[in-house]
Amino acid sequence: RVKVVINEKEVLVPEGSTILEACRGIDVWIPALCYHPDLKPGSNCKICSVEVEGIENLVESCSTAIREGMIIRTQTEKIHAKREEILSTILENHPNDCLTCMKASGDCELQNLCYVMDVTREDHSFQNKIVETYIDQSSDAIVRDMNKCILCERCIQMCEEVQGIGVYTLTEQDGRKLIVTKDGKPLSETNCINCGQCVKVCPVGALHEKSAIHDAYKALRDSRKHVVVQVAPAIKNTLGEEFGLAPGTDVTGKVVAALKRLGADKVFNTDFSADVTIMEEGTELLHRLEEGKNLPLLTSCSPGWVKFVEHNFPQLLPNVSSCKSPQQMFGALAKSYYAEITGINPQDIISISIMPCTAKKFEARRPEMEVNGLRDVDIVLTTRELAKLLKLQQVPFLQLKDEAFDEFLGTGTGAARIFAASGGVMEAALRTVAHILTNGEINTLDYHAVRGLEGTKEAELEIAGKKLKVAIVNGTMHAKNLFEKVVSGEAEYHFVEVMGCPGGCLGGGGAPIPDYKQTREQRKEGLYNSDSANTIRRSHENPDVQKLYDTYLTAPGSHKAHKLLHTHYTD
Ligand code: HC0
Ligand code: SF4
Numbered sequence: 170r171v172k173v174v175i176n177e178k179e180v181l182v183p184e185g186s187t188i189l190e191a192c193r194g195i196d197v198w199i200p201a202l203c204y205h206p207d208l209k210p211g212s213n214c215k216i217c218s219v220e221v222e223g224i225e226n227l228v229e230s231c232s233t234a235i236r237e238g239m240i241i242r243t244q245t246e247k248i249h250a251k252r253e254e255i256l257s258t259i260l261e262n263h264p265n266d267c268l269t270c271m272k273a274s275g276d277c278e279l280q281n282l283c284y285v286m287d288v289t290r291e292d293h294s295f296q297n298k299i300v301e302t303y304i305d306q307s308s309d310a311i312v313r314d315m316n317k318c319i320l321c322e323r324c325i326q327m328c329e330e331v332q333g334i335g336v337y338t339l340t341e342q343d344g345r346k347l348i349v350t351k352d353g354k355p356l357s358e359t360n361c362i363n364c365g366q367c368v369k370v371c372p373v374g375a376l377h378e379k380s381a382i383h384d385a386y387k388a389l390r391d392s393r394k395h396v397v398v399q400v401a402p403a404i405k406n407t408l409g410e411e412f413g414l415a416p417g418t419d420v421t422g423k424v425v426a427a428l429k430r431l432g433a434d435k436v437f438n439t440d441f442s443a444d445v446t447i448m449e450e451g452t453e454l455l456h457r458l459e460e461g462k463n464l465p466l467l468t469s470c471s472p473g474w475v476k477f478v479e480h481n482f483p484q485l486l487p488n489v490s491s492c493k494s495p496q497q498m499f500g501a502l503a504k505s506y507y508a509e510i511t512g513i514n515p516q517d518i519i520s521i522s523i524m525p526c527t528a529k530k531f532e533a534r535r536p537e538m539e540v541n542g543l544r545d546v547d548i549v550l551t552t553r554e555l556a557k558l559l560k561l562q563q564v565p566f567l568q569l570k571d572e573a574f575d576e577f578l579g580t581g582t583g584a585a586r587i588f589a590a591s592g593g594v595m596e597a598a599l600r601t602v603a604h605i606l607t608n609g610e611i612n613t614l615d616y617h618a619v620r621g622l623e624g625t626k627e628a629e630l631e632i633a634g635k636k637l638k639v640a641i642v643n644g645t646m647h648a649k650n651l652f653e654k655v656v657s658g659e660a661e662y663h664f665v666e667v668m669g670c671p672g673g674c675l676g677g678g679g680a681p682i683p684d685y686k687q688t689r690e691q692r693k694e695g696l697y698n699s700d701s702a703n704t705i706r707r708s709h710e711n712p713d714v715q716k717l718y719d720t721y722l723t724a725p726g727s728h729k730a731h732k733l734l735h736t737h738y739t740d
Contacts, residue, residue, distance in 0.1 A: 170182060170183060170184055171183075171184045171235060171236065171237040171238075172237060172238070173191070173235060173236075173237070173238065173239045173240070173241060174239070174240045174241065175191075175192060175195070175197055175241045175242075175243070176197065176241070176242060176243055176244060177242075180195055182194060182195065182235055184235075185234070186234070186235055187210065187230060187231055187232060187233060187234055187235065188219060188221075188228070188230035188231075188233050188234075188235050188239075188241060189201065189204060189210075189217050189230040189231045191235045192219075192230065192241070192243060197243055198243075199217050199219065199230050199243055200216050200217060200252065200282050200285070200286075201214070201216060201217045201231060202214035202216050202259075202278060202279065202282070202319060202321050202372050203231070203321035203322060203323060203372075204217060204231040205323050205370050206685045206686070207327075207331065207370070207671075207685060207686060208323060208326045208327060208330075208331070208370065209326065209330070210229075210231040210232040211231075211321070211322050211323070211326065212229050212231060212232045213320060213321055213322050214255065214319070214321055215229055215251075215255060216251075216252055216255045216256070216282070217229055217230045217231045218230065218248065218251055218252075219241055219242065219243045219248060220241065220242040220243075220245055220247065220248060221233075221239055221240070221241055222239075222240035222241075222242075223240075227247065227248065227251055230243075249286070252282075252286055253286055253288055256279075256282060256283055256286055256288045257288060259279065259319050260283070260288065263279070263316075263317060263319065263373075264316050264317060267280060270317070270374040271312070271374050271377040271378075271380060272371075272373055272374030272377065273557060276682065277372070277373055277374060278372035278373065279319060279372060279373045302315040302316055302347065303315070304316070305355050305356050306379070307355035307356050307357035307358070308355075308356040308357045308361065308363065308379065308531070309357070309363070309379060309530050309531040309534045310363035310365065310378060310379055310527040310528055310530045310531045310678075311356060311361070311363060311365060311367070311368060311376060311377070311378060311379065311527060312376070312377050312378070312379050312380075313356060313375065313376055314374065314375055314376075314377075315347060315348065315349075315375060316375075317373050317374050317375040318347070318348055318373070318375040319372065319373055319375070320339070320346055320348065321372055322339065322348070323367075323370040323371065323372070324337055324348065324367035324370060324371055324376060325337045325338065325339065325348060327366050327367050327369075327370050328366065328367050330646070331366060331644060331646060331671065332362075332364060332366055332644060332645045332646055332669075333644075333645050333646030333647075333648075333649045333650075334360060334361070334362060334477075334645060335351065335360075336350055336351065336356070336359050336360060336361045336367075337349065337350060337351065337367070338350075338351050360480050360481075362473040362474075362476040362477045362480070362528065362645065362669060363472070363473055363476065363527055363528035363530070363531040363678075364473040364527065364528055364645070364669045364670055364678050365378060365526070365527030365528065365551075365670075365677070365678015365679060366670060366671070366678055368527060368678055369678055369680070369682055369684055378527045378530065378551050378553070378554065378678070378679060379530060380554065381530065381548050381549060381550050381554060382550070382554050382557060382558055382561075384548050385521055385548050385550050385554075385558060386558065388519045388521060388547070388548060389431050389432035389433060389521075390432055391519070393517070394517055394518070394519045395434050395435075395513050395517050395518050395519070396432065396433050396434050396435075396518075396519045396521060397433070397434065397435045397436075397437055397503050397507070397518060397519070397520055397521070397578075398428050398433040398435070398436050398437065398521045398522070398523065399437045399438065399439045399442070399496070399499045399500075399503075399520070399521070399522045399523070399578075400421075400424055400425070400428070400436065400437070400438060400439060400522075400523045400574075401439045401495075401496070401522065401523060401524045401525060401526075401529075401589070401674065402439060402440055402443060402581070402585060402586050402587070402588045402589040402593075402674065402696070403524075403525040403552070403589035403674040403675050403677060403680070403692070403696075404424060404523050404524070404525060404552055404555070405419055405420060405421040405424060405586070405699065406418065406419055406420075406586075406589070406675070406692055406695040406696050406699060407525060407552055407675065407680055407681055407692055408420055408423075408424055408552055408555065408556060408681075409423075410681040410688075411552070411553070411556035411560075411681050412556070412566045412567050413567075414567075415691065416681075416688045416689075416691035416692045416695065417691040417692050417693070417694050417695020417696070417698070418695060419695060419698070419699045419702075420566075421571070421699075422569075422570075422571020422572055422573070423566055423567075423569045423571060424436075424523075425571070425572040425573065425574055426569040426570060426571065426572040427559055427564050427566055427569055428523075429572060430562075430564045430569070431558065431559070431562060431564065433521075435575040435578075436572075436574055436575055436579075437499065437503070437574055437575060437577075437578040437579055438574045438578065438579050438580065438581045439495050439496060439499055439522065439581075439585075440495075440580075440581020440582065440585035440586055440588075441499070441578045441579060441580055441581050441585070441711065441713055441714065442495040442496075442498040442499035442502065442578070443470075443495040443581065443584075443585035443588045443597070443708075444581060444582055444584065444585045444597075444708035444709075444711040444714045445495070445498055445502070445708075445714055445717065445734065446470065446492055446494070446495050446498060446594075446708075447584065447585075447594075447597050447598055447601050447708035447709070448601070448708060448709060448714060448718070448725040449492045449498075449725050449726065449730060449734055449735070450466075450468070450469075450490050450492045450598060451598050451601050451602050451605070451708075451725070452725040452726045453466060453490055453491065453492065453726070454466050454598065454602060454663075454664055455602065455605065455606070456726075458635070458637075458663060463487050463488050464488070464662075464663050464664075465488060465640075465655065465661075465662040465663055465664055465665045466488060466490055466663070466664050466665070467485065467488045467489045467490060467665050467667060468489075468490055468594050468595075468665070468666045468667055469489050469490040469491070469492055469493075469494065469736075470492070470494040470495060470588070470594060471494070471526075471528070471667060471668045471669045471670070471674075472494065472526070472528040472529060472531060472532035472669070473526075473528040473645065473669025473670065473678075474645065474648060474667045474668060474669040475489065475532075475738065476528070476531070477645045477648060477649075477669060478648075478652075478667075478738075479738055479739060479740050481649065481652075482652050482656065483740030484656065485652060485655070485656070486738045486740060489738060491731075491735040491736060491737065492734060492735055492736075493538070493545070493734055493735060493736045494529075494532060495585075495588070496522050496524060496529055496532065496533070496545075496546060496549075497532065497533070497538050497545045497546060497736070498545075498733070498734045499520075499522070499545075499546075499578065500520045500522070500533075500538075500544070500545030500546035500547075501540050501545045501733040501734060502578065502717070502733065502734075503518060503520050503578065504518050504520065504540065504543050504545070505540060505733055506577075506717060506721050506722075507577055507578055509721075510577060511577075515541075515543055516543070519547050519548070520544070520545065520546050520547050520548075521546075521547065521548045521549075521550065522546050522548070522549050522550070523550050523551075523552070523555050524549055524550070524551060524552075524677070524679060525551065525552045525589070525674050525675065525677035525678075525679050525680045526551070526670070526674060526677040526678060526679050527551060527677070527678035527679050528669065528678065529546075529549045529679075530549045530551075533545070533546040533547075533548075533549050537736055537737065538736070540732065540733055551677075551678075551679025551680075552677075552679050552680055552681055553679060553680075553681060553682070554679070556681070576713075577713060577716075578713065579713065580705075580711055580712060580713040580714075581703075581711070582597075582703060582705045582706055582707060582708055582710065582711050583699070583700030583701065583702075583703035583705065583706035584596070584597035584600050584601070584700070584706055584707055584708045585597065585708060585711075586696055586699050586700050586703065587696055587697060587700045588674065589673060589674040589675050589692075589696055590620070590622075590672070590673050590674075590675055590692075590693045590696050590697070591621075591622055591626075591641055591642075591643035591666075591668050591672055591673035592619040592620045592621065592626060592641045592666065592673070593673065593696070594666045594668075595616075595619045595639055595641050595664070595666040596615075596616045596619050596620065597707075597708055598664070599613075599616050599619070599630070599632075599639075600613065600614060600616075600706065600707045600708070601707055601708050601709045602632070603632045603633075604707065604709065605709075606632050606633040606635065607632065607633045611632065611633075614706050614707070616628075616630075618630075619639065619641055619666075620697070622643070622671075622672045622673075622686075622689055622690065622693060624642060624643060624644055624646070624647035624671075625640065625641070625642050625647045625650070625651055626640065626641045626642075627639070627640045627641075627662075628640075637663050637664065638661065638662045638663050639662060639663060639664045639665065639666075640660075640662045640664075640665045640666075641665070641666045641667075642665070642666070642667050642668070643667075643668040643669075643670065643671055643672055643673050643676075644668075644669070644670065644671040644672075645669055648667050648669075651665070671689070672689040672692075672693070675689055675692040675693060675696065676689045676692075
């Protein structure tokens with residue numbers, strides 16, 4: 170630690186940190202528009218500038234290392250003037266359409282700073298220098314409105330350095346800086362995988378998910394339709410954040426109650442179809458191990474990852490599991506199995522899903538994701554969109570009494586819940602596969618070797634005398650590194666779990682903001698606690714899943730299961 174003086178107070182702060190990190194660590198607030206804890210400092214916005222005694226000019230606190238003996242001031246007149254000047258310049262080039270902006274009031278970092286700094290229209294005669302730029306609505310998941318871009322460049326860094334994709338670049342057009350896609354094409358025609366990580370770091374409303382709020386609102390009020398809603402594993406341990414609860418808090422019962430208040434006819438559980446996925450994918454793994462073909466088996470539930478493999482490793486497509494994701498399996502079962510047992514015309518069912526993921530919007534619209542001409546999933550809302558809808562309709566979320574999921578598609582095991590954490594699908598599969606391979610002798614529940622939010626994990630297990638080499642990756646940058654080795658023959662595995670977002674679904678592009686490494690750790694803890702608290706922790710023990718196979722699908726991998734629950738890929 171080093172001794173420094175911050176705002177006339179002597180303090181000890183960690184050596185090697187930047188001035189900004191050191192100040193935030195002791196709750197001294199410094200504004201920042203380009204700095205983000207998950208990214209490298211970019212020094213683009215300069216609003217984090219502070220005074221350091223002995224240095225004439227202000228210094229950028231995000232990129233200046235703190236040193237023993239420094240005397241730092243964060244709140245002087247000179248600093249205020251600089252911050253005001255920066256905000257005024259940004260506002261001169263920013264549309265004044267906060268009324269219809271998708272970044273809700275309170276979530277916009279620019280708006281919040283203007284409030285705190287008291288930068289108002291009255292104080293500054295803003296000339297509107299805005300040059301209308303094109304709003305890119307081409308993607309099924311992400312909207313880009315570059316009129317609102319403040320050039321912080323977080324999105325460039327996130328996409329390029331964290332996700333390893335590199336869709337965006339900075340350019341200059343007619344003397345004006347602009348962030349564009351690299352080849353100037355609309356987002357849907359680039360190599361974007363719809364992961365939404367850029368959306369999560371955008372400080373303003375320049376990048377946002379394609380809103381389905383209105384569609385959901387309309388559907389939930391339509392009394393002629395039977396509206397079924399599925400809730401993804403991650404939602405139960407993250408939605409609470411939108412209402413002030415700690416990351417990881419289990420709010421399952423309140424989510425069900427809240428969706429009923431919004432008008433859902435039935436509220437179901439994606440955990441149920443995650444358990445079905447284990448039955449189908451586990452069976453697929455056992456077949457491939459037996460035949461020694463198309464190994465490693467690669468998981469297919471993360472649509473960002475699926476698109477990534479289609480773009481970058483088409484030679485690995487035969488390795489990707491043919492299972493649809495739990496979201497799509499659920500939708501297919503809702504309009505077939507559920508419709509049949511309840512006698513509801515599948516044409517009258519609207520299937521809505523609540524997902525921590527922007528790519529799920531894209532996945533739901535993939536042409537092959539339908540059965541008998543009916544879409545598996547009609548509407549996808551992100552965690553943030555559901556929170557907005559609840560706030561909009563003044564649903565008193567925190568006061569709601571817990572309610573249980575509806576019957577038939579409502580039960581989920583602990584194994585399914587941990588799907589939302591990197592390593593969870595692997596662990597869920599191992600719990601069931603080990604049980605099957607040893608005829609019920611191995612009943613291990615906790616596979617600690619596959620847990621944790623590191624980008625890449627590996628484990629070698631021995632089950633029933635068979636060696637099983639597995640790997641788990643999250644974030645497509647890590648996937649790229651691992652699969653380069655797989656393709657070159659440098660690494661060999663039997664089974665690899667891949668999630669497109671850092672940390673897995675708990676860090677999805679539709680998750681609550683802020684979303685930092687530490688937030689994700691807390692979410693992970695919450696998910697594993699919910700798993701331990703569940704009385705059923707292995708997918709094959711899910712009674713609703715057993716009923717589904719006994720009465721409808723007959724067996725995992727059956728003809729009917731294939732028709733409804735499996736898919737194919739395109740390169
Ligand atoms: Fe996930 Fe899923 S676990 S992708 O991370 O497999 O989005 O939460 O819903 O589909 O179940 C997201 C989360 C899901 C799916 C499940 C899987
Ligand atoms: Fe890059 Fe993901 Fe944003 Fe697409 S959604 S531009 S892949 S960060």
